Amino acid sequence: MATNKLRRQTPQRAVIMEELCASKAHPTAAELFAQVRRRLPRISLGTVYRNLEVLHEDGQIRKLELAGSETRFDGTTTPHYHVRCRACGCVRDLPTPLHDKLVTMPMETGGFRIDGHRLEFHGLCPSCLGETEGVSGTAHSQH
Numbered sequence: 406m407a408t409n410k411l412r413r414q415t416p417q418r419a420v421i422m423e424e425l426c427a428s429k430a431h432p433t434a435a436e437l438f439a440q441v442r443r444r445l446p447r448i449s450l451g452t453v454y455r456n457l458e459v460l461h462e463d464g465q466i467r468k469l470e471l472a473g474s475e476t477r478f479d480g481t482t483t484p485h486y487h488v489r490c491r492a493c494g495c496v497r498d499l500p501t502p503l504h505d506k507l508v509t510m511p512m513e514t515g516g517f518r519i520d521g522h523r524l525e526f527h528g529l530c531p532s533c534l535g536e537t538e539g540v541s542g543t544a545h546s547q548h
């Protein structure tokens with residue numbers, strides 16, 4: 406699906422791309438707008454939206470449309486899994502290897518030819534865990 410004719414890279418788009426790639430937080434368009442505005446004070450939210458669409462169409466970024474949450478953007482385009490904190494809503498990458506067998510194993514597909522899958526993990530992030538369980542006590546790290 407990749408098209409070879411890359412659009413002209415505007416300075417604004419380059420900044421948006423840089424800020425997105427520098428972030429591990431999978432920001433929403435509004436969050437990214439706040440970041441970008443520190444470098445480009447006159448940019449508008451609409452411009453950020455438009456450029457995110459273009460970058461997405463060009464395959465340079467990923468859109469995360471996770472269950473029940475606002476669209477987030479990801480500068481990492483290689484396939485990877487995400488984990489979402491159900492308390493604060495933050496989204497992080499998981500180092501888990503992809504489970505390719507899920508899509509290649511012969512199974513009942515109801516006539517579909519499966520070419521991908523999407524898995525979303527959820528739980529509590531380290532900082533929310535800290536709040537629930539208290540700082541002192543039972544949590545021990547394994548080294």
Ligand SMILES: [Zn+2]
Nearest residue numbers: 490493530533
């Ligand atoms: Zn959290």
Ligand SMILES: [Zn+2]
Nearest residue numbers: 479481497498
């Ligand atoms: Zn990611």
